[in-house]
Amino acid sequence: MARGRSPGYDDQREAILSHAARLFAQRGYAATSMNEVAEACGMSKASLYHYYRDKSALLVHIADAHVTRLEAVIAEVVQQNLPPDARLRSLIHRFVEEYAMAQDAHRVLTEDVRFMNEDDRERVLDGQRRVVAAFATVIAELRPETEEATLAKPLTMLLFGMINWMFTWLKKDGDLTYEAMAPIVTDLFFGGFPAVQVPGAGSKS
Amino acid sequence: MARGRSPGYDDQREAILSHAARLFAQRGYAATSMNEVAEACGMSKASLYHYYRDKSALLVHIADAHVTRLEAVIAEVVQQNLPPDARLRSLIHRFVEEYAMAQDAHRVLTEDVRFMNEDDRERVLDGQRRVVAAFATVIAELRPETEEATLAKPLTMLLFGMINWMFTWLKKDGDLTYEAMAPIVTDLFFGGFPAVQVPGAGSKS
DNA sequence: CCTACCGATCGGTAGG
DNA sequence: CCTACCGATCGGTAGG
Numbered sequence: 542m543a544r545g546r547s548p549g550y551d552d553q554r555e556a557i558l559s560h561a562a563r564l565f566a567q568r569g570y571a572a573t574s575m576n577e578v579a580e581a582c583g584m585s586k587a588s589l590y591h592y593y594r595d596k597s598a599l600l601v602h603i604a605d606a607h608v609t610r611l612e613a614v615i616a617e618v619v620q621q622n623l624p625p626d627a628r629l630r631s632l633i634h635r636f637v638e639e640y641a642m643a644q645d646a647h648r649v650l651t652e653d654v655r656f657m658n659e660d661d662r663e664r665v666l667d668g669q670r671r672v673v674a675a676f677a678t679v680i681a682e683l684r685p686e687t688e689e690a691t692l693a694k695p696l697t698m699l700l701f702g703m704i705n706w707m708f709t710w711l712k713k714d715g716d717l718t719y720e721a722m723a724p725i726v727t728d729l730f731f732g733g734f735p736a737v738q739v740p741g742a743g744s745k746s
Numbered sequence: 747m748a749r750g751r752s753p754g755y756d757d758q759r760e761a762i763l764s765h766a767a768r769l770f771a772q773r774g775y776a777a778t779s780m781n782e783v784a785e786a787c788g789m790s791k792a793s794l795y796h797y798y799r800d801k802s803a804l805l806v807h808i809a810d811a812h813v814t815r816l817e818a819v820i821a822e823v824v825q826q827n828l829p830p831d832a833r834l835r836s837l838i839h840r841f842v843e844e845y846a847m848a849q850d851a852h853r854v855l856t857e858d859v860r861f862m863n864e865d866d867r868e869r870v871l872d873g874q875r876r877v878v879a880a881f882a883t884v885i886a887e888l889r890p891e892t893e894e895a896t897l898a899k900p901l902t903m904l905l906f907g908m909i910n911w912m913f914t915w916l917k918k919d920g921d922l923t924y925e926a927m928a929p930i931v932t933d934l935f936f937g938g939f940p941a942v943q944v945p946g947a948g949s950k951s
Numbered sequence: 952c953c954t955a956c957c958g959a960t961c962g963g964t965a966g967g
Numbered sequence: 968c969c970t971a972c973c974g975a976t977c978g979g980t981a982g983g
Contacts (some may be wrong), residue, residue, distance in 0.1 A: 571777035572861070575982060586983085588952055596982065651914075652857060656777070695922060695930055698915055699908045706907025709856075717900060721945045725900055732941025733934035740926045755970090780962060792964080793972050801962065 562645035608668035625682035767850035813873035
């Protein structure tokens with residue numbers, strides 16, 4: 542017996558990632574020691590190193606898994622072939638939901654990506670760029686006026702700002718829930734973006 | 747001669763804070779060593795400790811100075827006694843400007859506040875809460891319907907989300923500038939917030 | 952899967 | 968007796 546990996550091996554790897562993501566999100570990657578991760582997992586540091594080669598491997602797996610999930614959500618929504626309006630509403634709702642389920646991984650992704658080596662960081666950032674590009678494409682379709690296409694990028698970033706920032710202040714046990722926030726974000730964005738003027742082509746000139 | 751502190755003492759303290767803020771913003775507080783701060787300042791670590799008691803004093807001074815500036819902007823705009831609409835436009839414009847000038851301090855404030863001891867952290871967070879409350883008050887005045895006052899807080903946080911997130915992706919040498927973003931944020935928010943429905947009291951029920 | 956360690960570097964401080 | 972620093976090293980702890 543004990544040939545190959547134990548049957549619980551993959552479960553342990555997942556459990557470790559979840560503990561590590563929580564600690565990295567709370568204290569930051571650099572300030573979290575492998576001893577703390579091991580203790581949170583109820584194992585020795587040596588055992589922890591049995592599952593992951595080094596500290597950076599934890600970070601890379603957390604970020605990769607999160608970005609991969611986000612790209613899967615994009616693909617799923619895109620293949621529904623909804624009109625742009627409904628597609629953006631669906632994307633916002635699904636992303637708020639996804640971020641809420643993966644709050645720790647999301648904070649790690651947004652704050653600790655700088656601690657990865659260049660190759661890993663670029664792969665993760667490429668995934669993020671594809672996600673942002675998918676949002677920007679839908680938003681550009683909602684504002685088909687030719688010269689206003691330049692607004693798609695900043696509007697996309699403002700939308701991500703609202704959603705990303707939500708998870709820095711939404712308390713898991715607070716009055717406000719992410720289910721309540723999703724329609725507020727949607728209303729605010731859909732109500733507001735037709736009012737945005739192209740800089741230099743505004744009504745005041 | 748040489749009674750009291752050298753004439754350049756306060757200038758040195760300011761210069762050190764500026765270098766430390768840049769390093770903390772780039773690498774994170776925990777991952778930045780006092781040796782790196784000293785090197786960036788062109789002095790020995792022992793000299794650095796002449797100006798600041800310890801590493802945490804750098805963090806606290808950066809955060810306190812930034813929050814104090816933000817509270818000063820609030821006070822300045824409030825005493826102009828503008829109508830709510832113009833007051834919020836002014837606040838948005840001034841904050842985007844202020845964040846752009848203090849981009850490093852702002853990132854340190856939003857990411858590294860967790861590394862302060864409890865007393866310092868609570869004082870800084872109290873300052874931030876007063877700033878947020880000032881925005882929420884103006885936004886509540888813009889939506890005077892009684893039951894909709896509950897929306898002031900989430901709308902305020904979405905507005906801060908757009909502005910705060912801007913400085914995570916705006917490149918100092920990029921095509922988009924903060925001067926161009928301020929009116930886009932303003933248009934989006936003013937265009938959108940009248941469209942936001944109170945949860946549970948929406949038009950669909 | 953553990954105890955016992957390593958090379959290095961951490962934040963902070965000594966004497967001069 | 969003060970300040971403004973220096974070269975060297977302290978006690979502990981990091982990742983591995």
